[in-house]
Amino acid sequence: MNGSKKARITGWVLSILISLFLIVASASGKFTEWEGKAEMFEKMGWSEDVMFKIGIVEVAIAVLFLIPRTAFVAAILLAAYLGGATATHVRAEEAFFIPIVFGVIAWIALGLRQPEVFRLAFGKPNALTERNL
Incomplete structure (x- = not known):
């Protein structure tokens, strides 16, 4: 197995683990009833209704992140979502x-x-931009 294939497998394993965490550990708590839920959400500054909707968004982003054609947009949405989570935790x-x-x-x-993401992030040319240089 070459390095590129190992990298892709590692990327997929990490992606699946992130999506599972978002769905199973994080979003599921927004959908189920448990003791202290209302108080915790109130401390964070959110109502249970809003947190339910946030859970739906969280699941949608997690699923989109696993679909190759939508993964890049999902990563942008995930970064925005996690930025909101960071702000909420700072405020609380x-x-x-x-x-x-x-x-x-x-x-x-x-x-x-998708190695193109690293090339884009680090400003390295790809096949399309090399032809135009």
């Missing part, structure tokens, strides 16, 4: 580094799956 005076770490890992995962 909670640890806010986890959404940042997840955002970085998501972009690394996408770059491993």
Whole structure:
């Protein structure tokens, strides 16, 4: 197995883990009832109704991130979503580094799956731009 294939597999594994975390660990808590839910959401500054809608958005982004044709747009949406999560945790005076770490890992995962992302991020020419130089 060559390095490129290993990188793509690693990218896919990371992508699946990120999506599973978003759906199973994060969004599911927005859909189910549990003790202290209303108080926690209130501390964060959100109502349960709003958090339910945010959970829907979270699941949609997680699914889109796994579809190759929509993964790049999903990564942008995920970065925006995680930026909102970071701001919410800062406002609630909670640890806010986890959404940042997840955002970085998501972009690394996408770059491993689709190397064009790394070339774009680092300003390296690709086949299309090399012809026009």
